[in-house]
Amino acid sequence: MARLVRAEATGPIRIDPQEKPVFICACGLTGNPPFCDGSHKHCRDEQPGTLYRYDPESKQVIESRPDAGSSA
């Protein structure tokens, strides 16, 4: 079974109640779920109204196209 997951965040979710802050991945690119590993830097140049597909190993964009489901 395979699944495509739509993620629109370009950075982590910070959780502060612990002694040190914890950063949870919200971009979907992390190699260490659920924690942010810095892979969100690959999302920096995304443009509104465009759908991106990333290679899970290299984290490079392998496809981009207009996003028909976008609200942008």
Ligand code: FES
């Ligand atoms: S938010 Fe996904 S790797 Fe940082």
